[in-house]
Each structure stands twice: as structure tokens, then as C-alpha cells.
Amino acid sequence: MGPLDILSSPVTWVVTIVSLLYILYKYATSTFDYFSDQGIRGPKPIPIFGNLWGIWKANIPEYDVALVKQYGKVFGYFDGLLPNLWITDADMIKAICVKDFEHFVDRRSFGIQTKVMRKWMMLMKGQEWKDIRSSVTPAFTTGKIKRMSGLIRDCVSNLSDQMSRLTESDGKIDSKLVFSAYTMDVIARCAFGLKIDNLGSKDDQFMKNAAYILNPPANKSPIVLLPFVYPKLLSSLSTYAERLLITKEHRFFFKLLEDVLKDRSQSKEKFHDFIELADEAISDFTKEVDGKTVPMWSREEIDEIIMAQSTIFMLAGFDTTATTLTNTCFQLARNPEIQEKLYESIVTKMEDYDEVCHDMVQDMPYLEMVIQEVLRYYPPLTRVERECTKDYSYDNGRIQIKEGQMVTIPAFALHHMEEYYPDPEKFDPERWTPENKAKRNPYAYLAFGIGPRSCIGMRFALEEMKIAICAVVQKFRFFPVEETPEKLRFENGLLAVLQPVQAVVGIELRQ
Known part of the structure; x- marks a missing residue:
């Protein structure tokens, strides 16, 4: 039998195909023994997709709670071939997010190099993230x-x-x-210095564009798996990735900010908004070069950083705060005794003030307790993620985390664990009295993240919520109607922010 006969033989083709399939299978499952070798259990992955298949149609809060109940406080999960350690152990959360933070400086990112988006703080890594975080932080002081x-x-x-x-x-x-x-409305004024008259109307491009960016249709389809299964795809196909990532909705806000910054450069008017405060803070940030103190960034770089943080301020602040206020309204309607106690505390405090204001809301313990319980019950961001930046071991080497691997803290599931919050399905602001807080591990609460990469806009978000809640509860009473569900549910899909379904409540003026 000659070489050509061997090559054309059916046996040769069968052996070749089987061999290729075997090689493909070994590659598609090459990391799947990582956790089992450490004695860490978890859901069984499937080739290529790991544990992600079907995630686009799952209800993420319910999905995460079920995983934690089945596999415990530490278990292995696979984002495609990438090992991802899930944890709800409060002591380990402290170690990873605070104590040993230098091993977990970064969040998940996909190598995005598109202008403006590349400077989003949530995507930035290492020293660049540290510098921009440090420069922007002064814009969020209590005084600002x-x-x-x-x-x-x-x-x-x-x-x-x-x-x-x-x-x-x-x-x-x-x-x-x-x-x-x-x-x-708050974001437009406080971030961009703009007053918009038709918010919430059919022609409102602000809310339409922001809602699309936060929750695009792809998040409810298998397309959402691509950056997880092929995390380097976006950086290797940068031109095509830019067309995919930078939609007309993104360009709407980028163009808006370009115009605002251009107008600001030609004006001496004071706006007291985020753009102005961020410009002041970022421009003042310096570095040492040859023994001389010089600005850290050029004017062009400063403008890009401001645009990036302003768009993140809008995207992170718009929907998360709206969702939290929605959830607060629902719980007040379903718990009239809590609503009335909150109302009485507001009325009492108003005796010392002419209007609801910054100074008033700073010292309202029961208001703080209600908000903390809403954020405990419904954390708007269901998961907190960290990427390992250098090899790490925990518990005397029992758990090994390699550079490049992910760690996920399912915040929604964490907040609903009986161990940390007895009777977790009960809405109970009394959990947040000083006495009860002192009994609980503080690392079992991640409404704004935790550690150096926690939410930089936390103070602003709380200010925005507190002023709104005080103003509306003082004037209105909320109550259930026929459309009000017994329990608030959220949309399915791998969504950036919890999206309440059917959050309708009754409203009447107080007498």
C-alpha cells in the first residue's frame, strides 16, 4: 500500500478526526481539574463554556443563592476555561479585598483600548487605576x-x-x-451641568440611551458569553471590538461631553458640578520628573479622564440609585409600620430645618437603617469581582489562586445568608442598629463593594437617596395596589444592574 493509499484510507481519516476531536476536547477541558485537585467542589463545567451556558436566561439573584446553598461558602466555577473562585466567607472576603489587596488590585477587564472607555475607572488596572482613583477621590469629599x-x-x-x-x-x-x-435629572445636573426638561417622556434620549448601554439586548442572549469565554478577543480584534462596543448610544454621551468641555474651556462661569470638581482635582494631581513637580497629565489626557469618569458617574449612578429608590418605595408600601416610623423621624427632624437639605440628612439614624436594609435586601450590583494580579495562597496554602484567575463574591447571595442575617427574607431595618451591627462581621455587606476598589461615589449616592426619601415620605404615603406584587422580582439575564419587574405602588398625599 503506497502513501496515497494510506492518506485516502477511511481508517486514516477516522483516526485523524478522532485524534483532532480528542485534542480539541483536552483543550476545551484543560483547566477543569484545577479546583478538584485542591479539594474544592463546585458545579460541573462543560467543554468550552465552563459553567456559563444558559446564564443569559437565568435569574441571577436566584441562580447565585441556589449555588451558595448547594456548594457552600467557597466553591469553584469556570468562566469558559478561566477558573473563578466564588466566596461568601466573610473572613476570606476581608483577606482578598482589604488585607491582601495587593494580590487583587484589578477588576475584570477585557483589554479595551477604545478612547474614553479605556479610562473608565472600573476597567483600569494597576498603577494607572491607583493614580486616577487618587486624583478623582477629592471630587467626592463631603464638602464637595x-x-x-x-x-x-x-x-x-x-x-x-x-x-x-x-x-x-x-x-x-x-x-x-x-x-x-x-x-x-440629578446626573445631568450634577455631572454635566445640564437641565433637561423632557426626562421620562417618549422623546427622552438621555434615559433611552443610558438604559440601552446598561442593559443591551445582548445581555439576554448567548452573545454575552463571548467576552467571558474568549476574554482576549476584544483586545486582539480592537477595530471590530470598537464597532461592537461603541454604539450610537455611547457616542451620544461622548459627543455631549465633548461639547460641554469645549464650552467650559471658553467660559468663566462656576457650575459646582462633577465636571468642574473633577477638573480641579485631576489638574492638581502631580508627579516628580527629574526632581521637579509637574502635572501628571496633559490637558488632552485630563479631558479624556474627565469624560471617562463622567460617563461612568452617569452609568453607575443613574440606574443603581433609581433601582434602590424603587426598592425602597416598594418596601415602604409593603411595610406601613416602617414607613410611618420613618415619617415620624423625618417630621421630628424637620422641626430644626426649613427644608430637606444636606445638613439635615447627615444625622438621621432610622433613615440610614432603612437604606442599609434596602441595600442589604436588594444590592443593585449582584456580584463583586476581583482579578488575581499575583499568585496567592489562603488558609496555610489550602486554597491556591493563580495570577489571572478571577474571584467572585455573589453579593446578593451573601446578603441573604442565614449565618450573617437571621431570617434573611424579612425586611428589618433594626438589623442596622449600632448594637446589631457590632455583632455582625462587617465584611458580610457589600452594597458598595469593599476595600480600596469600593464605589468611589458612595457618599454622593447616599446623599441623593436620603434627600429624595425624606422629601417624598414627608409629603406622600405609599401603599400596595392590585398591581403591586407580594415579592419584588427582577428581570432574567446577565444584567449589569437589578431591574425590578412590576414595581407599581399606590400613592396619596399626606394630610
């Missing part, structure tokens, strides 16, 4: 937020007027829609 609180109060006035109209016409509100208009 107080400067923006006047803008917030104007937005609350619009919110109150809208609620009054709905009280007279319908007697009920779609709270997510109403609060989304409020939070976008």
Missing part, C-alpha cells in the same frame, strides 16, 4: 458633595411635582420609571 446638594434639591422638587400630578391623576406610580427620571 455639599456643594452639589443644592442641585439635588432642585431635582427633588421636580420629583415631588411629578408625584403630585400622578397622585391626582392615577393614584399609583411605576416607581422605577419615576425614580429613573429623577436620578437622570
Whole structure:
């Protein structure tokens, strides 16, 4: 039998195909023994996709809770071939996010190099992230937020007027829609210095574009798996990735910010908004070069950083805050005794103030307790992720985490664990009294993340929520109607922020 006969033989083709399939299978499962070799259990992965198949149609809060109940506080998971250690052990959370942070400096990123997006703080890595975080932090001090609180109060006035109209016409509100208009109004004024008159209307491009960026249709389809299964795809196909990532919705805000920055450069007017405060803080950041102190960045670089942080400020702040206010409204409607206790605390505090303001909301313990319990019950971001930046071992080497691997903390599941929160399905602000907080491990609460990479805008978000809640609860009473569900549910899909379903409540003016 000659060489050509061997090559054309059916046996040769069968052996070749079987061999190739075997090689492909070995590659597609090459990492799947990583956790089992360490004695760490977890859900069984499938070739190529790991544990991600079907995630685009799952209900993430329920999915995560079920995983933690089945596999415990530490288990292995696979994002495609990438090992991902899931943890809800509070001591380990402290070690990874705080104590040994130098091993977990980065969040998940996909090598995005597109202008503006490459400077998003949430995607940045290493020293560059540290420098920009340090430069932007002064824009979120208590004093700077107080400067923006006047803008917030104007937005609350619009919110109150809208609620009054709905009280007279319908007697009920779609709270997510109403609060989304409020939070976008706040973002537009406090981040961009813009007043928008048609927020929430059919022609409102601000909310439409922001909602699309946060929750695109791809998040509910298998397409969402691509950056997880092939994490280097976006960086290796940068031109095509830019077309995929930078949609017309992104360009709407990028163009808006370019125009705002151009106008600001030609004006001496003071706006007391985020762009102005961030410009001041970033421009003041310096470095040493040849023994001389010089600005860290050029004017062009500063403008790009401002644009990046402003868009993140909008995207991170718009929907997370609207969702939290929606969830607060729902729980107050379902728990009238809590609503009335909150109302009484507001009325008592108002005896010392002419209006709801920054100074008033700083010392309202029960308001703080209600908000903390809402964020415990419904953390808007269901997962917190860290990427290992250098090899790490925990518990005397029992658990090994290699550079490049992911660690996921399922915040929603963590917040609903009986070990940390007895009777976790009960909405109970009393969990947050000083005495009860002292009994609980503080690393079992991740509403704003934790450690050096926690939410930089936490103080601003709390200010925005506190002023709004005080103003509306003082004037309105919320109650269940026929459309109000017994338990608030959220949309399926791998969504960036929890999206409440059917968050309709009744509303009436207080007498």
C-alpha cells in the first residue's frame, strides 16, 4: 500500500478526526481539574463554556443563592476555561479585598483600548487605576458633595411635582420609571451641568440611551458569553471590538461631553458640578520628573479622564440609585409600620430645618437603617469581582489562586445568608442598629463593594437617596395596589444592574 493509499484510507481519516476531536476536547477541558485537585467542589463545567451556558436566561439573584446553598461558602466555577473562585466567607472576603489587596488590585477587564472607555475607572488596572482613583477621590469629599446638594434639591422638587400630578391623576406610580427620571435629572445636573426638561417622556434620549448601554439586548442572549469565554478577543480584534462596543448610544454621551468641555474651556462661569470638581482635582494631581513637580497629565489626557469618569458617574449612578429608590418605595408600601416610623423621624427632624437639605440628612439614624436594609435586601450590583494580579495562597496554602484567575463574591447571595442575617427574607431595618451591627462581621455587606476598589461615589449616592426619601415620605404615603406584587422580582439575564419587574405602588398625599 503506497502513501496515497494510506492518506485516502477511511481508517486514516477516522483516526485523524478522532485524534483532532480528542485534542480539541483536552483543550476545551484543560483547566477543569484545577479546583478538584485542591479539594474544592463546585458545579460541573462543560467543554468550552465552563459553567456559563444558559446564564443569559437565568435569574441571577436566584441562580447565585441556589449555588451558595448547594456548594457552600467557597466553591469553584469556570468562566469558559478561566477558573473563578466564588466566596461568601466573610473572613476570606476581608483577606482578598482589604488585607491582601495587593494580590487583587484589578477588576475584570477585557483589554479595551477604545478612547474614553479605556479610562473608565472600573476597567483600569494597576498603577494607572491607583493614580486616577487618587486624583478623582477629592471630587467626592463631603464638602464637595455639599456643594452639589443644592442641585439635588432642585431635582427633588421636580420629583415631588411629578408625584403630585400622578397622585391626582392615577393614584399609583411605576416607581422605577419615576425614580429613573429623577436620578437622570440629578446626573445631568450634577455631572454635566445640564437641565433637561423632557426626562421620562417618549422623546427622552438621555434615559433611552443610558438604559440601552446598561442593559443591551445582548445581555439576554448567548452573545454575552463571548467576552467571558474568549476574554482576549476584544483586545486582539480592537477595530471590530470598537464597532461592537461603541454604539450610537455611547457616542451620544461622548459627543455631549465633548461639547460641554469645549464650552467650559471658553467660559468663566462656576457650575459646582462633577465636571468642574473633577477638573480641579485631576489638574492638581502631580508627579516628580527629574526632581521637579509637574502635572501628571496633559490637558488632552485630563479631558479624556474627565469624560471617562463622567460617563461612568452617569452609568453607575443613574440606574443603581433609581433601582434602590424603587426598592425602597416598594418596601415602604409593603411595610406601613416602617414607613410611618420613618415619617415620624423625618417630621421630628424637620422641626430644626426649613427644608430637606444636606445638613439635615447627615444625622438621621432610622433613615440610614432603612437604606442599609434596602441595600442589604436588594444590592443593585449582584456580584463583586476581583482579578488575581499575583499568585496567592489562603488558609496555610489550602486554597491556591493563580495570577489571572478571577474571584467572585455573589453579593446578593451573601446578603441573604442565614449565618450573617437571621431570617434573611424579612425586611428589618433594626438589623442596622449600632448594637446589631457590632455583632455582625462587617465584611458580610457589600452594597458598595469593599476595600480600596469600593464605589468611589458612595457618599454622593447616599446623599441623593436620603434627600429624595425624606422629601417624598414627608409629603406622600405609599401603599400596595392590585398591581403591586407580594415579592419584588427582577428581570432574567446577565444584567449589569437589578431591574425590578412590576414595581407599581399606590400613592396619596399626606394630610
